[in-house]
Amino acid sequence: MAQVRLQSQISCFLSVRDELVVATVDGCLSRLRWSGNKNENATLHLKDIPVSTDLQQFRATRPSEEEYVVEMEYSPTLGGYSMVLSSGKAVFVIPPSSRGEKTVSVCIIVKIFFNQISIILSKILQTL
Secondary structure (H helix, E strand, C coil), X not given: CCCXXXXXXXXXXXXXXXXXXXXXXXXXXXXXXXXXXXXXXXXEEHHHCCEECCCCCCCXXXXXXXXXXXXXXXXXXXXXXXXXXXXXXXXXXXXXXXXXXXXXXXXXXXXXXXXXXXXXXXHHHHHC
């Protein structure tokens, strides 16, 4: 029986095709094969991923050391992960392998505008 050692406590995990994506509280995203081997080439660290507010800006920041993934889903259509961080931020991460590159992941903060959503829902309800 194969064993894989992770450096920190698991915060969430997700099955994606032939691998299990495991997020830990130290901000690491590891991909584990069902055979029990860790895919070292696909390991990501949140603190190493530049985060932008949109794809039009070149300027980016890094997540804090305390932030980690608490929930995630994979989108094969977009080739990336939608994630909720421990800080409450929602982000979308596109790993390098999805874009055919070996170097940098892309991450964008997903902003939700509650006032605009409330106005839209209010207008819809008024028309019913």
